Amino acid sequence: MSPDASSFEKRNYKKYGTISYCIKQIEYDMKHGVDKTEVMEILRKIRLAANYADLRQNAEAVERLERLEDQLSGAQKVEESLSWYNNAYREKSGRSW
Numbered sequence: 001m002s003p004d005a006s007s008f009e010k011r012n013y014k015k016y017g018t019i020s021y022c023i024k025q026i027e028y029d030m031k032h033g034v035d036k037t038e039v040m041e042i043l044r045k046i047r048l049a050a051n052y053a054d055l056r057q058n059a060e061a062v063e064r065l066e067r068l069e070d071q072l073s074g075a076q077k078v079e080e081s082l083s084w085y086n087n088a089y090r091e092k093s094g095r096s097w
Contacts, residue, residue: 001013019064019071026039026072040069040072040073043068046065
C-alpha cells in the first residue's frame with residue numbers, strides 16, 4: 001500500500017487486503033465450483049509467467065503469495081488425512097452423506 005494512501009484506502013486494505021480474506025474468497029469460489037487444482041494453477045502462473053514479473057519483484061507480494069500457497073496446500077493435506085475416516089465411516093454405517 002502506498003505511504004500516502006487515503007483513510008478510505010487504508011480502511012479497505014485493512015478489511016480486504018488480508019490473507020484470511022483471500023482464503024475466504026477462494027473457499028467461497030471452491031464452494032461454488034472452482035477446483036483446488038485450478039486455484040493452484042493460477043498461483044503457479046503468477047509465480048512463473050512473464051506477465052507477472054513486475055509483481056514478483058515486490059518482496060511483500062511474493063511473501064503473500066507464499067503464505068497463500070501454504071494455507072491452501074495445508075488445507076488440502078488436512079482434507080486428505082480426514083478423507084479416509086469419512087469413507088471408512090460411510091462404508092461401515094452404510095449411510096451415504
